Amino acid sequence: MAHSLESLVIRHTRRLPSPDGSAGDGSTAARQFDAALTSVGFKLSAELLERLSGLSEATVVRTARQTLHLVTEMVGDHVRHNSYFIDFPANVPDTEEFWMECVTKALGDEKSRANVLTQLAHGALDLLSLPTYGRYQHTYEEMLAAQAELIASAGDRVTVLHLGRDLDDELTDLYQALAGSATPLGEEHLSDLGTLAARCVLGPQPDSIPVRENRAVVNEARLGVGADLLLDTVTDVLRLACALSGGDVTLQQPTRFRALPRPVRRALLAGLDAVIAADPAKLADVHAHREPFKRLGERLHPHEYPRWPHAADVFAVARGEKEARTFDSRVEKLLDEFDVLGAVRLLKSAPGKLFRALDLLLRIAAGQGERDAVVAAAVQVAPEVSGRVVLAVREHFQNREHETAEPRVFVNRRGCGWVTPDYRPPVPAADRDRLIAALDDEMRRRIPAPARLLLDPAVLDVALPLSGRATTGGLGVLPRGSVSAVDGEQLRFFVYWKETADRTDYDLAALLLHTDYSTDSWLSYTSLKAVGGEHSGDVTEAPDGASEFISLSLDRVRSAFIVPQVNIFAGENFEEVEESFFGFMVRDGDQKGRPFEPRTVRMKSELRGVGRVALPLVFRRGDDGRWHAKWLHLYLRGLPAANRVEENQVSVAELVRAMVEREYLTVRYLIGLLPGESTAVDLWDGGPVPDEPVTYIGLERPEGLHPDSRVITRENLSDLIPG
Known part of the structure; x- marks a missing residue:
C-alpha cells in the first residue's frame, strides 16, 4: 500500500516523498539509481541525490526499485514494443509489394494454399487469412539485435524528480489539492482522489469542495468513517449513491444501484430529508435525473422511514406523483x-x-x-x-x-467531438x-498578483484547464487546445494495446492535410510509405500486447498538417482492453535507435475514450517552417468495426479545422491581466533561479527554487483558475 501511495505522489507532483530509512552511505547506489533513471529520460535532483546518498544502501535500492517500476510505466517502457518490420523505419516495402510477398509465402504453404487460391479465384483476398500477415515474424530480442543503439542527444527528454516531504504530508497536500480543485477532475485523478480520501478524510480538509463529483467521492469516504456528509442538493445524494454502487458520479452513464445496507440507506434518506427541509424549492432539481432517482428509490425503500417525509417527496416527484415546478x-x-x-x-x-x-x-x-x-x-x-x-x-x-x-465544434464530457x-x-x-x-476586469480582480513571477515562455500557449476532462492521464500531456513547439527532425508516433479476451486490432494512422485541410496523403497499413514517412506494419491481434509506429522526417513532409489517429478495426474498445496508450517521440536527424526509445518520448497518454477513433493531437507547420502540436484529446464515434483513415478523412479534417481555428484562453491571457506596476516578471531561460521566493509557472519545475516559492507546472495547472 505504501508503494502505491508513493507512486501516486510521484505521478501527480514529480516529487519523491522523503524516504524513510536508516542512515548510511548510499552514495554509490544513489548514483546507480540516477544512471538507471537517465536511460528512461528521468534524473534525480541534486537535493534528492544528496538525501539518498545519506541513507543506507538497502533503503536506496528499495526506493530505486519502486521508483524505476513507476517511471518506466509512466513513459510506456514497461512493455515490449516490437515492430512488424524488424528494421523499421529502414527497408519498409511498398504496400502492394509487401502484400504480394505475403501472398507468395501463403501459396508456398501447404496449409494455406488451397484457401488462398479459392479467394483469388473469386477476385477478393482477406489479408488476415495469410499466415505471415498481421503477426510478428520475429521475436522482440531479434528485433533489438537488428537495431542500432540510440546515441544520446542534448535534445532527449529529461524529467527531474525532486525531493518531497514526508509521505503523510505529501498525501495530505495532494488530497486537499484534488478535493478542493476548482475544475472537474479527469477519470484517473477522480480515482486517485478516492484512494486519498479513504486515508485523509479525517485529517485537514480543503476550505471548500466546489466540484460536485469531487464531493461525491469525498462523501463516500466520510460515510465510511461515520463523518457528517457534505450535502446541499438532492443531486449530491444521487452522486453519492452512484459512488457507493461503483457507478459514474458525473451522472453521464447509467448506474446499476446495488442493494445498500440499512445504515447506508438511513444516511442517504436523512441527507435527502435535510436538503428539502432546508429549501423545498430544491425538489425541482429531481427532474433533471428522474429515472436514476426512481431506480434509487427502489433501493432505499423510503416508505419504511416515515420520519423523513421530505425524502419521500423526492421520489414522489421522480414518479410524477408530486409537482415541483423547475x-x-x-x-x-x-x-x-x-x-x-x-x-x-x-x-x-x-x-x-x-x-x-x-x-x-x-x-x-x-x-x-x-x-x-x-x-x-x-x-x-x-x-x-x-x-x-x-x-x-x-x-x-x-x-x-x-x-x-x-x-461549430462540440465536445462532450467523455471527449467525443463533432462539428456542425x-x-x-x-x-x-x-x-x-x-x-x-x-x-x-472580473478576472483581473480575482487573480492574486505575485511580487515576483518567474515564467517559462514554453508555458504561455498552454490552454487553461477549465475542465480536467480536457486532458488525459499520462506523461507530458497538456490540456485540450494547448500549443507546444516540436523541436527535432524526426517525429515518431506509437500505439500499444493488449487485448483482454477477444482478438483486437488497433490501427495507427496519420492523415496528412494541405493548408485548406484537404487530404494530401496518409500513412496506414494500406499505405506503408508516403513522402517523408514510414509505417511499421500492421499487427492484427494482441494477446501479449502489440505496438505500431509511424516515423516522419519533418524536413521532407510537404503537408501543412499531420493528424495521428488510432482506429479500432476489430475487437475491444479503448475501455475494454487490458491496456492501451498513444504517444510520440522526437529525435535528432542522425539518431537511430530502437523503434521505441523511452528518453525520446515527449508525450504518452492513456487511450480511454468512448469512440472508435482516437485523435490525440494535430501537428501544424507554421509560416516559418517550424512545427507545433495542438492538443485535441478527442474521439470520433466511428463505425462498429473496420474503421480506416480512408473512410473518416473528411470528418477528421472538419474536426481538426474547427479545433485548430478555435481560440483558447491560455496562460498568456492570465499573465496579461497582471498589473505591471506590482509584479516583476522574469522569463526563465533554463539557467540559475533567484535565491528569493518566487511564483514559478512553467512546464517543469527547475532545480534550486527557494522552498517558499509557489510552483505551478503542467501537473497542477488548474491552480491558476481562481475560485
Whole structure:
C-alpha cells in the first residue's frame, strides 16, 4: 500500500516523498539509481541525490526499485514494443509489394494454399487469412539485435524528480489539492482522489469542495468513517449513491444501484430529508435525473422511514406523483414569450445559469436597451460566478467574433467531438466587446498578483484547464487546445494495446492535410510509405500486447498538417482492453535507435475514450517552417468495426479545422491581466533561479527554487483558475 501511495505522489507532483530509512552511505547506489533513471529520460535532483546518498544502501535500492517500476510505466517502457518490420523505419516495402510477398509465402504453404487460391479465384483476398500477415515474424530480442543503439542527444527528454516531504504530508497536500480543485477532475485523478480520501478524510480538509463529483467521492469516504456528509442538493445524494454502487458520479452513464445496507440507506434518506427541509424549492432539481432517482428509490425503500417525509417527496416527484415546478421551466416560459428583461431578473438569482444564457439573451434582445440590461446583469452577478465559468464564457465570446457561419465544434464530457455549421445570428460586436472587457476586469480582480513571477515562455500557449476532462492521464500531456513547439527532425508516433479476451486490432494512422485541410496523403497499413514517412506494419491481434509506429522526417513532409489517429478495426474498445496508450517521440536527424526509445518520448497518454477513433493531437507547420502540436484529446464515434483513415478523412479534417481555428484562453491571457506596476516578471531561460521566493509557472519545475516559492507546472495547472 505504501508503494502505491508513493507512486501516486510521484505521478501527480514529480516529487519523491522523503524516504524513510536508516542512515548510511548510499552514495554509490544513489548514483546507480540516477544512471538507471537517465536511460528512461528521468534524473534525480541534486537535493534528492544528496538525501539518498545519506541513507543506507538497502533503503536506496528499495526506493530505486519502486521508483524505476513507476517511471518506466509512466513513459510506456514497461512493455515490449516490437515492430512488424524488424528494421523499421529502414527497408519498409511498398504496400502492394509487401502484400504480394505475403501472398507468395501463403501459396508456398501447404496449409494455406488451397484457401488462398479459392479467394483469388473469386477476385477478393482477406489479408488476415495469410499466415505471415498481421503477426510478428520475429521475436522482440531479434528485433533489438537488428537495431542500432540510440546515441544520446542534448535534445532527449529529461524529467527531474525532486525531493518531497514526508509521505503523510505529501498525501495530505495532494488530497486537499484534488478535493478542493476548482475544475472537474479527469477519470484517473477522480480515482486517485478516492484512494486519498479513504486515508485523509479525517485529517485537514480543503476550505471548500466546489466540484460536485469531487464531493461525491469525498462523501463516500466520510460515510465510511461515520463523518457528517457534505450535502446541499438532492443531486449530491444521487452522486453519492452512484459512488457507493461503483457507478459514474458525473451522472453521464447509467448506474446499476446495488442493494445498500440499512445504515447506508438511513444516511442517504436523512441527507435527502435535510436538503428539502432546508429549501423545498430544491425538489425541482429531481427532474433533471428522474429515472436514476426512481431506480434509487427502489433501493432505499423510503416508505419504511416515515420520519423523513421530505425524502419521500423526492421520489414522489421522480414518479410524477408530486409537482415541483423547475427554475428552468420558468426561465423557458419567459424566453418563449421573448420577455428578456423578465428572464434576466429571474436569472440573476442563479448567476451561473445567467452566464450560460448570455449568448442567447443578447441574440434575442429587442433593441439596445435590453442588451444593456443583459450586460449590466452579468457585471452585477459576476463576483458570484465561479472563476471556471467566467473564463469559459470569456472564451466562448472570444470565439463569437466571426460574422459568418463558421464550423461549430462540440465536445462532450467523455471527449467525443463533432462539428456542425454555426447558423446562430452574430452577437452585436459592441455588446460582445463590452462583456469581454467586463469579464477581464472580473478576472483581473480575482487573480492574486505575485511580487515576483518567474515564467517559462514554453508555458504561455498552454490552454487553461477549465475542465480536467480536457486532458488525459499520462506523461507530458497538456490540456485540450494547448500549443507546444516540436523541436527535432524526426517525429515518431506509437500505439500499444493488449487485448483482454477477444482478438483486437488497433490501427495507427496519420492523415496528412494541405493548408485548406484537404487530404494530401496518409500513412496506414494500406499505405506503408508516403513522402517523408514510414509505417511499421500492421499487427492484427494482441494477446501479449502489440505496438505500431509511424516515423516522419519533418524536413521532407510537404503537408501543412499531420493528424495521428488510432482506429479500432476489430475487437475491444479503448475501455475494454487490458491496456492501451498513444504517444510520440522526437529525435535528432542522425539518431537511430530502437523503434521505441523511452528518453525520446515527449508525450504518452492513456487511450480511454468512448469512440472508435482516437485523435490525440494535430501537428501544424507554421509560416516559418517550424512545427507545433495542438492538443485535441478527442474521439470520433466511428463505425462498429473496420474503421480506416480512408473512410473518416473528411470528418477528421472538419474536426481538426474547427479545433485548430478555435481560440483558447491560455496562460498568456492570465499573465496579461497582471498589473505591471506590482509584479516583476522574469522569463526563465533554463539557467540559475533567484535565491528569493518566487511564483514559478512553467512546464517543469527547475532545480534550486527557494522552498517558499509557489510552483505551478503542467501537473497542477488548474491552480491558476481562481475560485
